[in-house]
Amino acid sequence: MKKAILFIIDGLGDLPHPETGKTPLQTARLLNFERMAKEGSTGLMSTISNGVVPGSDVSHLQILGYDPKEFYPGRGPLEAYGANMELKKGDVAFRANFATLTGGKITDRRAGRIDSASAKKLESTINMKIDGVQFIFKATTEHRGALVMRGKGLSANITDSDPHHDNETPICKSLDKKSAKTAKLINKFTSEVYKKLNNHEVNKGREKPANVILLRSAGIAMQVPKFQEQFKLTAACIAGGALYKGIAKYLSIDVIEVDGATGDKNTSLTAKGNAAVTVLKNHDFVFLHVKACDSFGHDGDFEGKTNMLKRIDAELLPILRESGAAIIITGDHSTPCIRKAHSGHEVPILIWAKGERVDGGTTFDEIACMKGGIGHIRGKNVMPLILDIIEKAEKYGS
Amino acid sequence: MKKAILFIIDGLGDLPHPETGKTPLQTARLLNFERMAKEGSTGLMSTISNGVVPGSDVSHLQILGYDPKEFYPGRGPLEAYGANMELKKGDVAFRANFATLTGGKITDRRAGRIDSASAKKLESTINMKIDGVQFIFKATTEHRGALVMRGKGLSANITDSDPHHDNETPICKSLDKKSAKTAKLINKFTSEVYKKLNNHEVNKGREKPANVILLRSAGIAMQVPKFQEQFKLTAACIAGGALYKGIAKYLSIDVIEVDGATGDKNTSLTAKGNAAVTVLKNHDFVFLHVKACDSFGHDGDFEGKTNMLKRIDAELLPILRESGAAIIITGDHSTPCIRKAHSGHEVPILIWAKGERVDGGTTFDEIACMKGGIGHIRGKNVMPLILDIIEKAEKYGS
Numbered sequence: 001m002k003k004a005i006l007f008i009i010d011g012l013g014d015l016p017h018p019e020t021g022k023t024p025l026q027t028a029r030l031l032n033f034e035r036m037a038k039e040g041s042t043g044l045m046s047t048i049s050n051g052v053v054p055g056s057d058v059s060h061l062q063i064l065g066y067d068p069k070e071f072y073p074g075r076g077p078l079e080a081y082g083a084n085m086e087l088k089k090g091d092v093a094f095r096a097n098f099a100t101l102t103g104g105k106i107t108d109r110r111a112g113r114i115d116s117a118s119a120k121k122l123e124s125t126i127n128m129k130i131d132g133v134q135f136i137f138k139a140t141t142e143h144r145g146a147l148v149m150r151g152k153g154l155s156a157n158i159t160d161s162d163p164h165h166d167n168e169t170p171i172c173k174s175l176d177k178k179s180a181k182t183a184k185l186i187n188k189f190t191s192e193v194y195k196k197l198n199n200h201e202v203n204k205g206r207e208k209p210a211n212v213i214l215l216r217s218a219g220i221a222m223q224v225p226k227f228q229e230q231f232k233l234t235a236a237c238i239a240g241g242a243l244y245k246g247i248a249k250y251l252s253i254d255v256i257e258v259d260g261a262t263g264d265k266n267t268s269l270t271a272k273g274n275a276a277v278t279v280l281k282n283h284d285f286v287f288l289h290v291k292a293c294d295s296f297g298h299d300g301d302f303e304g305k306t307n308m309l310k311r312i313d314a315e316l317l318p319i320l321r322e323s324g325a326a327i328i329i330t331g332d333h334s335t336p337c338i339r340k341a342h343s344g345h346e347v348p349i350l351i352w353a354k355g356e357r358v359d360g361g362t363t364f365d366e367i368a369c370m371k372g373g374i375g376h377i378r379g380k381n382v383m384p385l386i387l388d389i390i391e392k393a394e395k396y397g398s
Numbered sequence: 399m400k401k402a403i404l405f406i407i408d409g410l411g412d413l414p415h416p417e418t419g420k421t422p423l424q425t426a427r428l429l430n431f432e433r434m435a436k437e438g439s440t441g442l443m444s445t446i447s448n449g450v451v452p453g454s455d456v457s458h459l460q461i462l463g464y465d466p467k468e469f470y471p472g473r474g475p476l477e478a479y480g481a482n483m484e485l486k487k488g489d490v491a492f493r494a495n496f497a498t499l500t501g502g503k504i505t506d507r508r509a510g511r512i513d514s515a516s517a518k519k520l521e522s523t524i525n526m527k528i529d530g531v532q533f534i535f536k537a538t539t540e541h542r543g544a545l546v547m548r549g550k551g552l553s554a555n556i557t558d559s560d561p562h563h564d565n566e567t568p569i570c571k572s573l574d575k576k577s578a579k580t581a582k583l584i585n586k587f588t589s590e591v592y593k594k595l596n597n598h599e600v601n602k603g604r605e606k607p608a609n610v611i612l613l614r615s616a617g618i619a620m621q622v623p624k625f626q627e628q629f630k631l632t633a634a635c636i637a638g639g640a641l642y643k644g645i646a647k648y649l650s651i652d653v654i655e656v657d658g659a660t661g662d663k664n665t666s667l668t669a670k671g672n673a674a675v676t677v678l679k680n681h682d683f684v685f686l687h688v689k690a691c692d693s694f695g696h697d698g699d700f701e702g703k704t705n706m707l708k709r710i711d712a713e714l715l716p717i718l719r720e721s722g723a724a725i726i727i728t729g730d731h732s733t734p735c736i737r738k739a740h741s742g743h744e745v746p747i748l749i750w751a752k753g754e755r756v757d758g759g760t761t762f763d764e765i766a767c768m769k770g771g772i773g774h775i776r777g778k779n780v781m782p783l784i785l786d787i788i789e790k791a792e793k794y795g796s
Contacts, residue, residue, distance in 0.1 A: 015755060
């Protein structure tokens, strides 16, 4: 039985360095990437369509075979899944964070970056019921968390209560008539939270008390076909970042917790690689995710991104090669260091699998892949290609 | 703030010359095109889809980011905009031309190519109201003009009144029940015009009197989102041909009048290039159009097309390169000289912008671009690519 690892290097694609004219992939000597390019085929992948700049949430859904036009629930529900919360159809979910409110205005949007342990202690105080609607909060790291509203007739067509700037008042506004109830409930919740948190024991002595919860990225929970049913594959996710685990959970992909998988530059690539090989024993498909290249791109840290690619090349690829699975390597989008932001530029893709066509290319970078044998594909083509490679594609017609 | 010039060389693409096996782009030595190809990336663009032969109106709408299936109002309204007429929603507009009617039949479809000044004198006589419907005519060059019908319940689902051949009677027929009123009005209009023009002073002594107006390409005026709102870009158009200015006006793109921009082979490329650089000062985006390559293609004039490309290379490209803007060069479709008509063959495209990926190609022609790093794209991809290059693309998802 053939199996596959889809390895997504977040923010992989880049633009030429203004001085050297080379991208990070071109700058590092990546012997294992080169070897796999020689033994496989490469190309370029446009996640949504040429020039379209995708967020990480939308791009992962698309690459994993779920058209975001149909299945993107907004960032809130995916973050809530990532915080290990359960969602029911009709729930409204948010990204949430502790902030400091003084005299009715926000004075610190991160409540002095409250530590995770202290934030955790506030969870139970925040969980409440207002007018029959449940507010369920979960703290994640530092000031961050997720919030789920559960009740009848809720809508996500509202503004953030997070004003996104200091010295402003947190307020949620409805964007249509149907969402007026939800907005009103959120504003009541904001007041209630302040009343309960402002004199809370945890906040005693804190210069910047965590006395309010700001909400953003509202989305309504929706049902989505399970990955296993959609593709007839048992699937596992190995990722450090909460969002990626949340996306996997949303698609009913098994999320494997790996010690040392941090979702940042200190992540243990060996641990993740070994975990991928292990879970392949009882799964057909592994979605393996490494975040740090994207973070280095956002920071404009060309050297950091280059070094992370070197680490992936040296520490992770040898393990994947030994797994016996088909390996598909790509990114979810480009995050050019010079832009410190996502861009719409195509991302290199590499298909390395026993018995597949070999295009004769020798390197894996943005320029070499322009001439790769896979050509220029779209994110929506990735899952069908993988299914075909591992002989799990269903015939269309007869 | 990054800016862009989209330079459309009308009818750019071609087929191999039957004797030399080379296209016009391959025949001329085009040093500036070569230089920009070396410094940028190339590819091929299929305006609508492979093999589909587009008219210039449809192809420009598509490349400028407006799906013609949704936003093509027909040629008539675009010509009316090009003649600097105002259109209201529901107006029916036509391409119009003076012709000579003798004994109820057309004897010259161009009224002896009446001069523009004489034609202009007939305008006010033709403007009239019939059964509450206004007929507004504007003469443009020689026998050509545009006509707008304004009133209630008009339809464009009618035949041309122009019989397209001499020795036939101009008559407009309705193509469904709803358009019967419009067709009847047009036939009344044709009679009225003849009555008023046949003995008009301008026609005294003319061997071929301009005594009738033939109408074709009916289209109903529709509202379209303004380019500036659609793409969050301030935009200007520099073109000689009326149709291209009309398309720009339809999309609410600022039309810049340039002395010496004629829309034919005698156009001043220097004047157009300089105007493009000037308007970039207060616009984000310039749509620059040169028509003559298409006209030479229609005439089957291979040498003329080749020489026009040489002129563009020598006179226009150096100015564009100096503008500091991202330069995107392509055509709206192919007009192979051997066919003397549009064809569905892909058109070369060149992206030349600071900081973008460079594909290593060295020439710009139909064959070299087959291997270009941009790959094979569609007309609808052009605007998203430009938005991404100048960092004006909105993120999809978060």
